[in-house]
Amino acid sequence: MNPHDIRTLLEKLAAGDLDIDDAVDQLAKLNGIDDMGFAQMDTDRKHRTGMAEVIFSPGKTTEQLEQLIERSLVHHGSVLVTRLEPDRAAALVDTFEDLQYNASGRILATPPPSPAIHPAVAVVCAGTSDLPVAEEAAATLEHFGHEVDRITDVGVAGIHRLFGVLDRLKYARAVIVVAGMEGALPSVVAGLISRPIVAVPTSVGYGASFGGIAALLGMLNACSGGIGVVNIDNGFGAATVAHRIARRDPEGETP
Amino acid sequence: MNPHDIRTLLEKLAAGDLDIDDAVDQLAKLNGIDDMGFAQMDTDRKHRTGMAEVIFSPGKTTEQLEQLIERSLVHHGSVLVTRLEPDRAAALVDTFEDLQYNASGRILATPPPSPAIHPAVAVVCAGTSDLPVAEEAAATLEHFGHEVDRITDVGVAGIHRLFGVLDRLKYARAVIVVAGMEGALPSVVAGLISRPIVAVPTSVGYGASFGGIAALLGMLNACSGGIGVVNIDNGFGAATVAHRIARRDPEGETP
Amino acid sequence: MNPHDIRTLLEKLAAGDLDIDDAVDQLAKLNGIDDMGFAQMDTDRKHRTGMAEVIFSPGKTTEQLEQLIERSLVHHGSVLVTRLEPDRAAALVDTFEDLQYNASGRILATPPPSPAIHPAVAVVCAGTSDLPVAEEAAATLEHFGHEVDRITDVGVAGIHRLFGVLDRLKYARAVIVVAGMEGALPSVVAGLISRPIVAVPTSVGYGASFGGIAALLGMLNACSGGIGVVNIDNGFGAATVAHRIARRDPEGETP
Amino acid sequence: MNPHDIRTLLEKLAAGDLDIDDAVDQLAKLNGIDDMGFAQMDTDRKHRTGMAEVIFSPGKTTEQLEQLIERSLVHHGSVLVTRLEPDRAAALVDTFEDLQYNASGRILATPPPSPAIHPAVAVVCAGTSDLPVAEEAAATLEHFGHEVDRITDVGVAGIHRLFGVLDRLKYARAVIVVAGMEGALPSVVAGLISRPIVAVPTSVGYGASFGGIAALLGMLNACSGGIGVVNIDNGFGAATVAHRIARRDPEGETP
Amino acid sequence: MNPHDIRTLLEKLAAGDLDIDDAVDQLAKLNGIDDMGFAQMDTDRKHRTGMAEVIFSPGKTTEQLEQLIERSLVHHGSVLVTRLEPDRAAALVDTFEDLQYNASGRILATPPPSPAIHPAVAVVCAGTSDLPVAEEAAATLEHFGHEVDRITDVGVAGIHRLFGVLDRLKYARAVIVVAGMEGALPSVVAGLISRPIVAVPTSVGYGASFGGIAALLGMLNACSGGIGVVNIDNGFGAATVAHRIARRDPEGETP
Amino acid sequence: MNPHDIRTLLEKLAAGDLDIDDAVDQLAKLNGIDDMGFAQMDTDRKHRTGMAEVIFSPGKTTEQLEQLIERSLVHHGSVLVTRLEPDRAAALVDTFEDLQYNASGRILATPPPSPAIHPAVAVVCAGTSDLPVAEEAAATLEHFGHEVDRITDVGVAGIHRLFGVLDRLKYARAVIVVAGMEGALPSVVAGLISRPIVAVPTSVGYGASFGGIAALLGMLNACSGGIGVVNIDNGFGAATVAHRIARRDPEGETP
Amino acid sequence: MNPHDIRTLLEKLAAGDLDIDDAVDQLAKLNGIDDMGFAQMDTDRKHRTGMAEVIFSPGKTTEQLEQLIERSLVHHGSVLVTRLEPDRAAALVDTFEDLQYNASGRILATPPPSPAIHPAVAVVCAGTSDLPVAEEAAATLEHFGHEVDRITDVGVAGIHRLFGVLDRLKYARAVIVVAGMEGALPSVVAGLISRPIVAVPTSVGYGASFGGIAALLGMLNACSGGIGVVNIDNGFGAATVAHRIARRDPEGETP
Amino acid sequence: MNPHDIRTLLEKLAAGDLDIDDAVDQLAKLNGIDDMGFAQMDTDRKHRTGMAEVIFSPGKTTEQLEQLIERSLVHHGSVLVTRLEPDRAAALVDTFEDLQYNASGRILATPPPSPAIHPAVAVVCAGTSDLPVAEEAAATLEHFGHEVDRITDVGVAGIHRLFGVLDRLKYARAVIVVAGMEGALPSVVAGLISRPIVAVPTSVGYGASFGGIAALLGMLNACSGGIGVVNIDNGFGAATVAHRIARRDPEGETP
Secondary structure, eight states: OOHHHHHHHHHHHHTTSSOHHHHHHHHHHHTTEEEOSSOEEETTHHHHHSSOOOEEOTTOOHHHHHHHHHHHHHHHSOOEEESOOHHHHHHHHHHSTTOEEETTTTEEESOOOSSOOEEEEEEEESSGGGHHHHHHHHHHHHHHTEEEEEEEOOOGGGTHHHHTTHHHHHHSSEEEEEEOTTOOHHHHHHTTOSSOEEEEEOSOSSGGGGGGHHHHHHHHTOSSSSEEEOOTTOHHHHHHHHHHHHOOOTTOOOO | OOHHHHHHHHHHHHTTSSOHHHHHHHHHHHTSEEEOSSOEEETTHHHHHSSOOOEEOTTOOHHHHHHHHHHHHHHHSOOEEESOOHHHHHHHHHHSTTOEEETTTTEEESOOOSSOOEEEEEEEESSGGGHHHHHHHHHHHHHHTEEEEEEOOOOGGGTHHHHTTHHHHHHSSEEEEEEOTTOOHHHHHHTTOOSOEEEEEOSOSSGGGGGGHHHHHHHHTOSSSSEEEOOTTOHHHHHHHHHHHHOOOTTOOOO | OOHHHHHHHHHHHHTTSSOHHHHHHHHHHHTSEEEOSSOEEETTHHHHHSSOOOEEOTTOOHHHHHHHHHHHHHHHSOOEEESOOHHHHHHHHHHSTTOEEETTTTEEESOOOSSOOEEEEEEEESSGGGHHHHHHHHHHHHHHTEEEEEEOOOOGGGTHHHHTTHHHHHHSSEEEEEEOTTOOHHHHHHTTOSSOEEEEEOSOSSGGGGGGHHHHHHHHTOSSSSEEEOOTTOHHHHHHHHHHHHOOOTTOOOO | OOHHHHHHHHHHHHTTSSOHHHHHHHHHHHTTEEEOSSOEEETTHHHHHSSOOOEEOTTOOHHHHHHHHHHHHHHHSOOEEESOOHHHHHHHHHHSTTOEEETTTTEEESOOOSSOOEEEEEEEESSGGGHHHHHHHHHHHHHHTEEEEEEEOOOGGGTHHHHTTHHHHHHSSEEEEEEOTTOOHHHHHHTTOSSOEEEEEOSOSSGGGGGGHHHHHHHHTOSSSSEEEOOTTOHHHHHHHHHHHHOOOTTOOOO | OOHHHHHHHHHHHHTTSSOHHHHHHHHHHHTTEEEOSSOEEETTHHHHHSSOOOEEOTTOOHHHHHHHHHHHHHHHSOOEEESOOHHHHHHHHHHOTTOEEETTTTEEESOOOSSOOEEEEEEEESSGGGHHHHHHHHHHHHHHTEEEEEEOOOOGGGTHHHHTTHHHHHHSSEEEEEEOTTOOHHHHHHTTOSSOEEEEEOSOSSGGGGGGHHHHHHHHTOSSSSEEEOOTTOHHHHHHHHHHHHOOOTTOOOO | OOHHHHHHHHHHHHTTSSOHHHHHHHHHHHTTEEEOSSOEEETTHHHHHSSOOOEEOTTOOHHHHHHHHHHHHHHHSOOEEESOOHHHHHHHHHHSTTOEEETTTTEEESOOOSSOOEEEEEEEESSGGGHHHHHHHHHHHHHHTEEEEEEEOOOGGGTHHHHTTHHHHHHSSEEEEEEOTTOOHHHHHHTTOSSOEEEEEOSOSSGGGGGGHHHHHHHHTOSSSSEEEOOTTOHHHHHHHHHHHHOOOTTOOOO | OOHHHHHHHHHHHHTTSSOHHHHHHHHHHHTTEEEOSSOEEETTHHHHHSSOOOEEOTTOOHHHHHHHHHHHHHHHSOOEEESOOHHHHHHHHHHSTTOEEETTTTEEESOOOSSOOEEEEEEEESSGGGHHHHHHHHHHHHHHTEEEEEEEOOOGGGTHHHHTTHHHHHHSSEEEEEEOTTOOHHHHHHTTOSSOEEEEEOSOSSGGGGGGHHHHHHHHTOSSSSEEEOOTTOHHHHHHHHHHHHOOOTTOOOO | OOHHHHHHHHHHHHTTSSOHHHHHHHHHHHTTEEEOSSOEEETTHHHHHSSOOOEEOTTOOHHHHHHHHHHHHHHHSOOEEESOOHHHHHHHHHHSTTOEEETTTTEEESOOOSSOOEEEEEEEESSGGGHHHHHHHHHHHHHHTEEEEEEOOOOGGGTHHHHTTHHHHHHSSEEEEEEOTTOOHHHHHHTTOSSOEEEEEOSOSSGGGGGGHHHHHHHHTOSSSSEEEOOTTOHHHHHHHHHHHHOOOTTOOOO
């Protein structure tokens, strides 16, 4: 709960700009919860963590999504919906005309700030099959206001491809590396630059990749330093880490 | 290979301050490798990644450690040895009098810069049994030049203990959270602050912790955003991530 | 086999209120088994354990379900069918008009006692995706005669939501906590109240949740005391534990 | 923090029965934390959960144990230390003469209340190799004030042994069942009585028991209802569940 | 290769009852292989192991099944096809009118010997969901010529159901026990009788049964002696073990 | 409980050959339990299953072993102790002079019947490192009264070694096959003979044998029929299966 | 980057056979990368490793496949597409008329060299269900220019089938062995011949084959020497290993 | 069994250079087995596979090792003992003065052929902790007669170290790559050269390396072609694969 918001509300009440009923209603929400019955929206999360609550689609009905989107727009003026399949996205775009759907990243969101308000993050992926996970990360970062540099298909089987993009990697404030199979790319990248690496294992691979376990273990055991790992196929999670690393503070300080 | 170093060397040669044989020898090393026979020290790593090569003790003889310490001192003027048992540390401190041994963190190193030259990192641990891993992280960060704030024994079974240290958590540029058993602490911390979290699972726990797998999975599946995970018991690895996040750039820019 | 039932039957026989054939038939069933050929209904289970045999739908034909429902109604006057899909439920509701179907919990049952005859149990869930499992637990408890308090979406990423419902948690005689992902909620709840916790891991989560293994291990390794764990997604099982904890004894004693 | 304790303290201060310094000191602790530097003792836990913080020995030095024991005695007048090896126990008994060591259960504690103040709990174990885990549970329950009935060596290979103790099982308010190998005993017991079962898998067994995984999975998949499972070899954890189920409320109400 | 068959063939050739070409052709097959191109039928297997090669359907085309059935009939006068889905079975029954399809056990075969020529085997299953696996075992045993006693739904949650069938269990020469979930039934049965037990874990169960791993481990770790375990859901495999145990030798000796 | 034993006892009492106190004492034991406090010896097991209760040493004190041995001798006139280390065996042989210790199989037992009273069982092992497990099986079978044929070091890397012993394999009534590493030997043996195979995986092997999991899975997935599998390194368990298969019935019938 | 190609290009430019723009374009590609936006084709791979980049279909759109095929034909005059489903193959064959589709091996490729230009490789499979994986290996090898000998259905349950093909196995320069279930065939083959074995586990099998883990572990733990293992179901990968072993060097030397 | 050896033996007998008893004895051994009671030495293995049987030390007594060494010397004039600890090696070197012990590789063997008789194999290792496994491979290859090039400490964290040795890698006929942690080195090497790669995962690493599983999975899932994998820490196994690939045929043909 943000003390500043409470003060503002009480000043309005004192000034007669707000009646008692509205004040009660707003105060109820200022406790950081918008109780929607089937959900308790954490309206204070942006204040605490810098990122508003995001809507994870699986397991929710379209009606529930509509209500959550509407309330998120009321509280924050923006919304981010992840893991949304195309057909449901189409219906929601009909309802909420200002939202944009990123089919590759399966993300529905309000348009990102333009120009970007936070430093650059590079999103690197090892193979073309890893693209959807990388795009989920990239689109989320753009929603958060970052400049994003997408670098694709630079896996270690042809390592010369990586050397051609070293300058782009070094320019970024943080680097997300997305890879399936043996997940070796983060180790190699971390050995070449000094920025923090966020590694995302993907479930891409033959039998013994075991749905991404091979890549996950590869990244956790990387022989290079400076690598933080997130869950399998979790491009969104990688973006939240990179955002916390790279975002400019409210006072405008550059990380 | 650092162009500046090459230039300096060639200038000395031209000025007659270096004879040909020494120049050849030094140039050979300037290719970024100090070939020690049993090891190929990566002398260029600090230039590329901001962190010099660190010496991991297990599986190395004391003689090998001595040679590696000596060469690291020659190349960088500093050294960091990890996972070193007390008896071997005592012998090495006899040989290298300027080194200091941190018994809890099992780290042998040259004294850290004083005062600190990089921003603060908080190292939080859930229980007293997690202290050795937390100390490995803390001592490594001090070696890298960070201000470090150690916060101990604030596990979720008594969650009020965490609220008492919120201001210290918010002050830090990055927060390392060390926890065993169910590994729930990073989720809770990440829900309360906006800085990036580096989560370290430990092997502390009863039977079905499976040597830290339970905590590792807990952290990878955290419902809060902004958490990068490192290997089980890998306090050193967590410090390398936090350092890349929090270090001040050579130009003095604060992250 | 209940001695009281045998005595009653024999008294009827002696009084001429029952002929020999019927007596033989009923005695056969009084041995605690209703032999239906494809199944041996355990008609004595309610007497031994306080809970009549429940019908688990998967792998049974609709004809078998009909026979089992019919025999359960004969023996107990009530029936509980779990994990029943909507289309089969519709057919069975046509046949047995007194039964009610709970679509979210996938449960078909005779209406619960009203008012409740057993103390309150709270059913808490961490996220909206965990609702079906929570509802299976809640509906089962209502069938058993408990007052049930459903508390939803209070996961640890926004822990203030939990503090708002502490009084409801303390009022309950037992608390079921349903959570996926890292499964941290039971640890936090158990650190705040004194009642027994029944923890249910769910299969909700990204890749490395491994179908609920992450949450299961998290709950088994909870650093707080007082938590008993049941199988993944097993809301019904959790209800059986809570019922044994919280039910009022036949003599009317409150647990 | 217990409001009643605060009031009492302030009344003493007002009445001149306490000087300012002592009041400050005591209030500091009344925030629920005794900050011991290497540990943050949760002094409020007993108030919240009904069980004071317990001292888990592994990974702690003997000096740390001494300090924790001393502070626990100050705060609660009692202490419970678990997983303590005999040699360290001998040293601590020398220092704290009132403590008693239970070698089989590896528990050091103040003497339990006599007579018992809470209802009976049965602790059943399948084989003689499971005895240490069962004794950890039994001794912990006695420390909490329960009447305890130890029933040993009634595994399912000779199931008639179990029928001989049915009356003792039915008398208990809760039943802890400890078993290794296939972990089948809880299923059988739960099918015979109506009280809640707390199942403890042990690491006893041949190769493919995998340190207790076989028994753990057996118990989680039990075909009988009413079973809550705790971690492998975690007799202490089982006792905390049974205590929450079976303890008499402060108002004296029998569960 | 059976010497007797070779002799017979050569005698026919010598007697002029066989021409050279046919002799060559038959001798080629007498080497124990019927080379069908896509398969090498092991025509000698019945001679070596007492059981002719059986046809496992998955991954084979219907045309391949037809050819294999035809050749099996030529070599042995009988055939057994396992894991055959109903629609393909219908087509094959059209082609081979003498074959019979057992839908529950998914087995297509020539009619079994009547009356049975081998001793009785009991096939016990714990729950009704385990029936398809049990039926695969039972139908295979009947094909091999055994008397089979099917005993269903006698799981350990209501253990009195088992005592009612003890005499039938003791009569059998071997007992197959089929169970899912915790797989405890074989332990209990093996503690009550003296015949060998063949245990079959099934994939029936909630989340942490992990597709039958829980039951498999339970059976491998059984505390009772005399239990041999086969693969998950492998009713056919269990029948091959029971047949080797219980079959009457060619000389008519009863096992 | 054996009715014949009860009758005998009562006849002695009636004839005055037994006084009341002794009769009470003996009847108490005739309920099938010898209650030794720390253990409940199942004295009826031999009657039910054909094998008396066996003493598994690990986790038992030497005093407990002495008591168990003594009581076993009283009840059965014989005893079998498994997994006994040499130093403890030496002490027990001093106390019980008639017992013999088999160091390789780690078995202490009364001398086996001579000559053998049950048919032959072959115990085959793949490599010399598997010998201790094979010897545990062989010595247990001799204790049970079987003729035993030990066949060693016939692994599949040199498969011609197996063909040389085919006649010995065919002579046995059952064949135990012990193998580590990939555990392929049972598949090959089962394809060559018609007798039942009991397969024992061992923990022998390089890294990815995972303590016997590789061999265990290999045996469970054997492509040949007729193989029942027991736990890793469980030579004793294999012997109990083979004994149930191969033992001559009390009436003298040969299996 | 092949120096010869660069020289040729520059000579054309000098001779006026190439204008500047085309030269720039071609040189860009001669750095070993054909930047297609969504992919970075590694055009130098054939030069470095002897095998051009291959197109793995899953996760790529048909449009992407078309572009990749076209560019591969431009760079190499040949193309190999793996894991391609029949319907998409049909569309691509319409577009690229010279390509041939192998339905069993799911491979689309330019016709292989005829006659073969590299030595023979044998591809052996244990059962008919393993055929698709074996065919993927065989067709890939033919594409690379090898003579291929397909040997099917010679699993260890009827080991005499293997002895009949020993001469064919010995003739090959390398032997690929494909097997599911327990994966024992490579051990047996490696014990009979002197050529290197490439072992491919398949996901064929009953429950506890766990999607090929059993076969994979069996092969990694083979007691015979000379076996290199590839990923589950990875026939293509096996072919790349065999090709590197068996291919004739550019100078025409036979391996 | 080598026909040439049989002929030689029979010629000697015919010429009177051998008496009947010796001939019988030698013929017995010519069946390919030297029956030593506790072991069946496979004396024909060298003839079949090109490599004589090797002695794996663990689980064998020193007496057994002596006998096996002696017999191996008789049959082959050479011997190779693996995984031998230094103290036992010292004793055996006393007995067999011609043997040499390689302490790092834990190998005891007759001196290797000098000069080498087979082409070069490179043995590359990622870190200094992997050296013992690499040395086991290298020493085994020298025993087999290969030229061996040891390349150490060229892990991917400093990938420039690898480029400096590319010519040495290309010169070798096969390349063994030994790596722990994430096991990424084989992927990178296989992308740079055209020779077959034998990858050996090691158990070196922090917690979640799980004793080498991470490296094993990394290698099995390598995105580069041409990699065959052996068991964890199995340097010997890698050498057997490389030998089969690289050895010169008896006719002198170079592979």
